[in-house]
Amino acid sequence: MTVTARTTSPTRVSRPARLRVLALAGAAVVLGAALTACGTSAADDDDEPDRRTFELPGARLTVDSDESALEIVASDEQPAGEIAVTRWFQGAVALGSDPKVTWSLDGDRLVLREHCSGVVADCSSKHRIVVPRGVAVTVESGDGSVRADGFRDPLTIRTKDGSVRVGDTSGPLELRSGDGSVRAEVSSRTVRAHSGDGSVHLVLTAVPDRVESRSGDGSTTIDLPRGAYRVDTSTGDGAEDVSVPRDDSSPHEVTARTGDGKLTVRTAN
Structure with a gap:
């Protein structure tokens, strides 16, 4: 019996198709270069920043x-x-x-x-x-x-999507983040903090007059100097741990609310 071998002719690619392939390949190279160029933060990459007064x-x-x-x-x-x-x-x-x-x-x-x-x-x-x-x-x-750091005067920070960090500050403070954590280590007498979706951690290095904290979805921790405080707390779905001395007649007031997350109010070490 005679067996006839069959050969397959190579597929011909039209000129427009070849051009499209080359264009896509070129775009891929450009995209890769773009992603490689911006893989880290601006401060890491840009060693010649602009300055203006x-x-x-x-x-x-x-x-x-x-x-x-x-x-x-x-x-x-x-x-x-x-x-x-x-x-x-x-x-x-x-x-x-x-x-x-x-x-x-x-x-x-x-x-x-x-x-x-x-x-x-x-x-x-x-x-x-x-x-x-x-x-x-x-x-x-x-x-x-x-x-933010170093403020003795009123400071207000509102961000829709991003974390907030404040240190070395003694002026009145208002912090709000829609989607991000909030952390402050300050000696301010008045502090208001709110996070829609993120944790809140406040460290007070001097006895405050008024602290207000709200978190929709995230834990809240408030560290206070030794002393007695008028404390008002509530959580929607989370444990509460309030260990500071309470005094309903104290001029130092702390109010904290969490929707979903643990709530801690404690004396700083």
Whole structure:
């Protein structure tokens, strides 16, 4: 019996198809480069940050930021009537417009914006803002962590999506995060903290007059100096551990609420 071998002709690829394959391969290279370029934070990548000084017309400052990580410092060394801003930025966009960041001072509002859009966009920015003593600061952040240190004047921080950290502060304090943890180690007499989805940890290094804390979904821990406090706590779904001495007539008041998470109010070690 004779067996006839059958051969298969190689598949022919049309010129348009080849061009599409090459285009896709080129895009993949661009995308890989973009992702590699922005794999770490702006502060890690950008070793030549931009610096600028803005004149501040009064004793109040609002920081309006959409995407950047923020570090805000109050300093005796910063001249009155001006703020110093350092900006780190790294960005890469494939198949889109070039990324950029902008900054401007409109009255007492410092506006920080990041423009980064495309088929694949990967950008990272960070700002360090140094303000003089005697300036009350409000931070309004869309998506980015906020850290603040050194304040003796009122400080308010509100972020939609990002953690909040505050240290070395004695002025009135209001902290709010929609989706992120809140932590403060301060000597402020008045502290208000709220997290929609994240833990709250407050460490008071001086006896406060008023502490208010609320957490929708996350644990809450409040460390207080030795003393007696008027304490009001409640949890929706979580254990309570209140070990500080209670005194319903105390001028030092602590109110804490959690929706889902453990609640601890204790004397600091």
